[in-house]
Amino acid sequence: MESRIVAATPFADIREEVKRILEAAETRGVTLRVLGGVAVYLHSPSATHRALQRTYRDADFMGLSAQKRAIESLFAELGYQADREFNTLHGHQRLFFWDPQHERQIDVFLDQLRMCHTLDLRGRLDRDRLTLPLADLLLTKLQIWEANEKDLIDIVALLHDHPLGYGDEETIDIRRIVDVLSNDWGWYRTAKENVERVRSLILERELQEEFVSLRRLEELWRAVEDAPKSRAWKLRAMIGERKRWYELPEEVRHD
Numbered sequence: 157m158e159s160r161i162v163a164a165t166p167f168a169d170i171r172e173e174v175k176r177i178l179e180a181a182e183t184r185g186v187t188l189r190v191l192g193g194v195a196v197y198l199h200s201p202s203a204t205h206r207a208l209q210r211t212y213r214d215a216d217f218m219g220l221s222a223q224k225r226a227i228e229s230l231f232a233e234l235g236y237q238a239d240r241e242f243n244t245l246h247g248h249q250r251l252f253f254w255d256p257q258h259e260r261q262i263d264v265f266l267d268q269l270r271m272c273h274t275l276d277l278r279g280r281l282d283r284d285r286l287t288l289p290l291a292d293l294l295l296t297k298l299q300i301w302e303a304n305e306k307d308l309i310d311i312v313a314l315l316h317d318h319p320l321g322y323g324d325e326e327t328i329d330i331r332r333i334v335d336v337l338s339n340d341w342g343w344y345r346t347a348k349e350n351v352e353r354v355r356s357l358i359l360e361r362e363l364q365e366e367f368v369s370l371r372r373l374e375e376l377w378r379a380v381e382d383a384p385k386s387r388a389w390k391l392r393a394m395i396g397e398r399k400r401w402y403e404l405p406e407e408v409r410h411d
Contacts, residue, residue: 165235166255170212171197173255177217177262178286180234186226187281188264191296192216193310195287200313207363208313210306214261218277218288219251221266227251236262272402273299273343275336284325290318291332298333298347301402308357311350315369320376328372330379338383341392342401351377 167173174194181188190198194215197203203210219227224247228238236253243251251264269275275295283289288296297303297311314328321327337344354373357363364370385393392401 166258166260168258170194170215170260174198174215177215177230177234181230182285184226184230186219186223186230188217188219188227188230189281189284189288190215190217190286191269191288191293193306195293196310196313198286199290199293200317202316202367203310203313205313205366207361207366208309210309214263216263216265218265218269218281220278220281221248224248224251224266227264231262231264269296269299270403271296271299271405272301272346273340275299289329289332290314290327291329294328295333295336295347298350299343300350301346301404303350303353305357308350308354311354311373312358312363312367312369315372315376316367320372320379328376330376333376334379334383337380339386339389341385341389344380344389345397345401347380348377 167176171194174190178188178190189195192215193210193212197212202208228243228251231238231251231253235257236255239252239254246252247266249266249268249270251266253262253264254260255262267276267278269277275292277288277292280289280292287293294311294314297307297314300307318326318328320330322331323329337347351373355370358367358370358373
């Protein structure tokens with residue numbers, strides 16, 4: 157990312173605003189990585205394709221709890237208002253900031269993404285300069301129980317632009333996804349539902365004619381199904397859907 161003078165107020169276009177925030181964080185030595193739809197946009201050229209275009213309003217970031225004070229200072233310098241009550245109550249795991257000019261919110265998760273399922277990202281934020289690693293980015297979409305159309309479109313774009321691989325920067329690390337889903341039956345169950353939703357969207361819109369996403373989706377899911385499952389996974393599978401396996405956060409936003 158080229159160094160330039162960082163503007164004092166947020167940009168209207170959230171995609172440009174995310175770049176501004178990331179640049180300012182890097183300059184100050186603050187670890188921030190974007191997730192959600194803007195992260196997919198930054199990684200996936202096909203997100204601009206007419207069949208996959210979508211709107212972007214807010215943005216979510218992942219940071220480190222050890223840098224909480226630095227993150228708060230960063231957003232204050234960039235023209236944001238902190239939600240002091242929320243940050244006091246939940247600041248050990250999540251921070252909330254508000255851009256009053258554009259009526260836009262920014263969430264910063266710390267260490268772990270706690271939504272419908274929990275994804276531990278400590279030790280993984282140095283693998284990509286701007287966003288979560290591709291496998292984690294895909295997992296954040298697969299973990300949403302009430303996934304909407306934008307989430308499904310993001311999955312199509314990610315899978316079209318990035319082959320499955322084993323840790324290269326521009327591949328989706330299949331080992332990471334298999335590891336998460338083979339150790340947590342609830343995660344697996346939600347992901348399975350979303351795989352079916354993505355498959356249905358691709359077939360209904362006949363996107364398989366232009367995108368290789370369906371083939372990669374099926375390859376990924378075969379690997380998940382074939383992988384050995386942990387003892388905890390098997391025990392939870394015995395209970396199955398008699399007990400709810402996902403959380404519904406008070407404020408789940410699909411960005």
